[in-house]
Amino acid sequence: MKPYSFCPICGTMLDRAIIDGRGRKVCLSCSWVHYINPLPVAIAYTLNKNDELLLALRAHEPACNEWSLPGGFVEAGEKAEDGCLRELREETSLEGKIDSLIGIYHREVEPYGSLLVLAYKVVVEDDTIAINHELFEAGFYPEHLMPEVRIPLHQEIMKDAALYEPVQ
Ligand SMILES: [Zn+2]
Numbered sequence: 001m002k003p004y005s006f007c008p009i010c011g012t013m014l015d016r017a018i019i020d021g022r023g024r025k026v027c028l029s030c031s032w033v034h035y036i037n038p039l040p041v042a043i044a045y046t047l048n049k050n051d052e053l054l055l056a057l058r059a060h061e062p063a064c065n066e067w068s069l070p071g072g073f074v075e076a077g078e079k080a081e082d083g084c085l086r087e088l089r090e091e092t093s094l095e096g097k098i099d100s101l102i103g104i105y106h107r108e109v110e111p112y113g114s115l116l117v118l119a120y121k122v123v124v125e126d127d128t129i130a131i132n133h134e135l136f137e138a139g140f141y142p143e144h145l146m147p148e149v150r151i152p153l154h155q156e157i158m159k160d161a162a163l164y165e166p167v168q
Pocket residue numbers: 007008009010011012027028029030031032
């Protein structure tokens with residue numbers, strides 16, 4: 001993210017100061033402080049009734065042409081669970097239900113900066129997929145037929161999700 005040079009409130013040139021233990025840009029005219037917070041992302045680890053996992057081949061950067069779990073940015077005013085299901089619906093037209101929170105993760109990703117990632121286990125009744133422009137391909141895969149997922153965060157979520165699977 002390109003740093004601010006001028007105050008977005010009053011237009012004064014910003015100075016730097018240590019506030020709450022960190023160097024931050026600050027406006028000495030109106031006291032505005034440029035706090036930089038992580039962006040929330042929701043990811044859907046989505047299973048159909050046969051316990052097959054939804055994987056999607058991304059058609060955009062970052063990680064273009066990589067197999068991934070669907071997900072995206074949570075909007076302002078939106079619950080993370082709703083953002084998770086909305087992103088799933090937009091990318092694949094699937095109507096999911098939240099089963100559980102798998103975990104919360106942190107990543108630094110260009111060009112977004114810090115991401116706060118909430119990964120949910122989602123279940124679908126009807127697993128008929130219609131992908132949008134964000135994907136090249138998507139499908140539900142049993143473990144032995146899964147394409148290789150190489151995005152480290154998604155590998156970590158898949159590993160953590162597997163720990164929650166009930167023992168048969
Ligand atoms: Zn200002």
